[in-house]
Amino acid sequence: MQWYTLFTLILAVPSSAIVRFHCSQLVTQRLDPLVNPGLIPSSHVHQIVGGNSFNATMDPKKDMPGHSTCTTCQFGDDFSNYWTATLYFRAQNGSYKRVHTIGNNQFETANGGLTIYYMQDAIYTSNQSSKVTAFKPGFRMFIGDISARSLEQAERFRQLTYVCMDTWTQRAPESIHFPNRPCPDGITISQRFPTCWDGVNLDSPDHMSHMAYPETGTFESGGPCPATHPVRTPQVFFEVVWDTKPFNNLTWPVDENNQTVNPFVWSFGDATGYANHADYVFGWKGDALQKIMDTDSYFNSTGSGARLPLQTIEQMNNCTQAPIVTEDIDGWLTSLSGGYQSQYS
Template sequence: MHWSSLTALALVAPSTALIRFGCSQLTVQRVDPLVNPGISPSPHLHQIIGGNAFNISMDPREDIGEKATCTTCQFSEDFSNYWTAVLFFRARNGSYHRVPQVPNIGFEGSNGGMTVYYMQDGLANYQQTSKVTAFKQGFRMLIGEASYRSKQQATRFRQITYTCLQDLGTRFPESMHFPTKPCPAGIMANVRFPTCWDGKNLDAPDHMSHMAYPESGTFESGGPCPASHPVRVPQLMYETIWDTSQFNEKEVWPEDGSQPFVWSMGDHTGFGSHGDYIFGWKGDSLQRAMDSACYVNCPTLKTQSVPAMNKCKYNEVLVDEPIDGWLDSIPGNPMEKMESK
């Protein structure tokens, strides 16, 4: 389905909540305050969006919705931080180049970043008839496993996928592995989080076990949450468009024709894709949005312009290392570490 179809449906959809918004880039560094708090540098490079209260440790006792002074997101009450790994292109000569991000349709002019969704029923159900409980201050979660390299492993997680873009409106089909052929308009990486919460823990040692998938069916089909995780929360989804089109000449791809893209943790398969989230909406703004007549946009939330999104920066350089231009290795040398095992 193309994004234009979703836009058209917005005109007829019931007045319950699905919000979609763009966020410009905040910083790209080898930092991971969720999995590796206080460690500099973290094992692999991440691209981060959201509020400028982001830091190396992200103390869960701090309310980042109050601490932050700006956000790279369209809804200016959202000071959450969202991040994923970074995509690299590996040329035939063995050198690497970071793949730039481009904005989604509707957010032209933003400095890369991602598109974020909070949904009551998922994109497959445009009716959006359910009620959900918004995340709480201090809440955080992770989906995906950076070390996974097989489809069998990755099936543990639902709907972490890729779309080979024929144009910026392409949404289907999706695959669990990297596209194997050049994609005319780039590769979209899709990350969808679980939607059932245990109702007690704001985090877990693995940053996952306080969350669960519906015990039957799917979020989109209205599948019930398991008794262990009875609280239905919004479906959080990231879309990141990586502009791989500038690396589509087959002459620079590997001689055997295999796909040349690799995540910053050294994953050539795509099965190691993952996303991190730390909640930071100000006050009860997210719950108000989920309870309101919001569809794509939301009149109950304050918005800011694209230039204002781009202006918000996290200027602290926590890890001073080259990440742009042609590099002999990916920051942190994940490929070398894998080969030495």
């Protein structure tokens, strides 16, 4: 579901709460304090947005608002960090070139990055059926399977999808694999996190087990949370627009049968798209996020209450962080950083 559809729904659902905002790029490098804490460099390249206290360790006790001096997010109180793997184009000769993100609709002048949503279940149903509790300091989570290379392996993460954009408003149906044709206006990736918390653990060894989707498997069903995870949280939803346009007229690779194959590959080698994944570390200041969740009809950073400080896109773009892992990630590369090559199985 894209932003313009959500906007239509919210007009009909006055008791709901949603916020959509953008976060410009903070840094792109091989660091992953959630899956590879303390490892410099981490296994593969990520694009990171949010507070500039991001580092290789991110101790759960860290005061993220207190340690940050700026944030790339539109909400000045949001010092969370959000990140995904980066996307590359593989040419017919086997070399790789990084694909950049662009600002989403209404944020086209942003320095790449991600569009973030926090939503209540009323967005998908006719009324708000549950109390939504904001995350706590030290909370973090992960979604996806980095080793998935088939539909069977990826089916449990059907909330991670791709859309081939013909225009901003004309888009192909969602899929859980890479689009199989050139996309005139780029590829949008949607990453929807679980919405039921066990109410105890701020993290878990796999960074997923402390969270769950509703019993019926989807947030939008309005189904109850399982007894093991009784606390309803906002749905965190990343929307990432990859600017694949510069590669549409280049020669795409072919397989052993001389058939054109998808040329895009994640920074860890997945060329199927099934290993789509995302990371989230909560860092909102005070009770700012709870105020948003308790406010009716809160959309596109405006609403009837919870007036929180907003930044201009220029201020968001000015918050950057120098990479501590120095390597070429932007030239034509013979292999992906970390030594990865494209994998179709």
